[in-house]
Amino acid sequence: MENREFLLRRLHSLLGIIPIGIFLTQHLIVNHFATQGVEAFNNASHFMANLPFVIFLEIFVIYLPLMYHAFYGLYIAFTTKNNPGHYSYMRNILFVAQRYTGIFLVIFIAWHVFETRFQVAIGAAEANFNMMANILDNPWMLAFYIAGVLAATFHLANGLWSFLVTWGITQSEKSQRYTTYFTLLVFIVLSIIGIRALFAFI
Amino acid sequence: MGEAAKTVIFEIERRNSTDENSYWEKFELPYRANMNVISALMEIRRNPVNTEGKKTTPVTWDMNCLEEVCGACSMVINGKARQSCTALVDQLEQPIRLQPMKTFPVVRDLIVDRSRMFDSLKKVKAWVPIDGTHDLGEGPRMPERKRQWAYELSKCMTCGVCLEACPNVNDKSDFIGAAPLSQVRLMNAHPTGSMTRDERLNAIMGEGGLASCGNSQNCVESCPKGIPLTTSIAALNRETTVQMFRNFFGSDHAVG
Secondary structure, three states, rough: OOOOOHHHHHHHHHHHHHHHHHHHHHHHHHHHHHHHHHHHHHHHHHHHHHHOOHHHHHHHHHHHHHHHHHHHHHHHHHHOOOOOOOEEEEEEEHHHHHHHHHHHHHHHHHHHHHHHHHHHOOOOOOOOHHHHHHHHHOHHHHHHHHHHHHHHHHHHHHHHHHHHHOOOOOOHHHHHHHHHHHHHHHHHHHHHHHHHHHOOOO | OOOOOOOEEEEEEEEEOOOOOOEEEEEEEOOOOOOHHHHHHHHHHHEEEEOOEEOOOOOOOOOOOOOOOOOOOOOEEOOHHHHOOEEEEEHHOOOOOEEOOOOOOOEEEOOOOHHHHHHHHHHOOOOOOOOOOOOOOOOOOOOOOOOOOHHOOOOOOOOOOOHHHHOOHHHHOOOOOOOHHHHHHHHOOOOOOOHHHHHHHHHHHHOHHHOOOOOHHHHHOOOOOOOOHHHHHHHHHHHHHHHHHHHHHOOOOOOO
C-alpha cells in the first residue's frame, strides 16, 4: 500500500487518545479513590478487576493499542534529530520532551505492568491497597512512580495538542495557541489527580 | 565607533568535497561599516589567509540575488539556518560561525546540493497543469482576495532553511519537509490547480509525506519569508483526513 506510513502514523495518533488517553484518565481517577481510604480504593479496584470480559477489555483497549503506540512511538523517537539547542522555541522543546517522556514511559509502564498486573496474573500478589502501599514504601519507587505519572500526564496532554493538529482540527495559529493553554490545564489537573493518589498510599 | 583596527572573526566549517571530513578554519578580517556575511566571504576570497597566517584556499559559497529572494546563499550562521546576504555582521555575535546546511549533501565548504527539494516539488506535482492536445482556453478566474492570500505562500524560494531547522528531516527519515507541502496548498488553491487537487493530496500521503511531520514548528519560526508553514501543514492534515476517507468510502467520481 502506497500510503502505509500515512495510515500507520494516523493510527498512532488516534490510539494515543482513543483508547489510551481515555484509559489513562480513567486509571488515574480510579486510583484517586485511595485518598478516601483503604476500603474505597479496594472496592473500586475490585470493581474494575471484575468487569465482564475483563481480559478482552484489557487486550483490546489497553495491551494491543498501548504496544502499537509504544513500538511505533519508539521508531518515531529514534528517527528524529533533536535540535532544541539552537532552535529553542517552545514547541520544539515540547517536541523533544514528547519523545523523551515517550521513551521513559515505555520503560516505566513495562515495569509497572510487570510489578502489578503480571504479579496478579501469576498469582504472586493481589491487586489491592496494600500492594501499592508496599511498592511506594520505598522512596526510590515513589520517585519512579511520580516521574512515571508526570511523564504520562505530560505525554497525554501534549499528545492531545498534536492530535488536534494531526487530524486538521486546529489549523489557525490562534486555535493552536489556545489549545496549548487548554492542554496545559489538562496536564495540571491530571497530574494533581495522579500525584494525590500516589501520596494516599504512604 | 572610530576604533582604528577593529576586526571581525569568522570560524568556518569547511570541507573539500562531499566525501571528505570537515575541518574548522578561522579568519580575522578588517571591519567595514554595514558589512554582511557575504561581503566578509568576498574579503576572504580576495585574501585567503587564516588566523595562523597561512595562505589557504578561498572559501566557496553559493549566492545569487543578494536580496533574500533566491535562497541560494542559505547557510548555518551561529547555529541557525538563514540567508547570508541578510546576515549583518553588526547584528551577529562573534566569532561568527559559518556552517553548511548539512541536512543536504555538502558539495564543498558552504555549498550544498538542494536538489532533493526540487525532486520533492516534482513528487507532489507542485505545478498547475495547463497543457493539452488543443487550446484549453482560459481557466477560471481567481478571486482577488484569494490571490493576495496565495501570494504569501508563493513567496517560498526553496531555500531549504525550513528543512535544515526540522528535526524530522534527516538521514534516518525521508520526510520532504515543510516547503514542498506548503506548495501543495498553494497549487490546490489555484482554480485550475484545484482540478487535480486529489493527485497532490495522494502524493503527500505517500512515503516521507505529510504524516512525517512531528509538529516541532521550527519551520514556521525559521522561514525567512514568514510563510505560515504550520497553518499550511494543519490545513493539509484536514484535507488529507477527508481524502483518506474519500479514497476508501467515496464513490467513483474523479475529482473531489
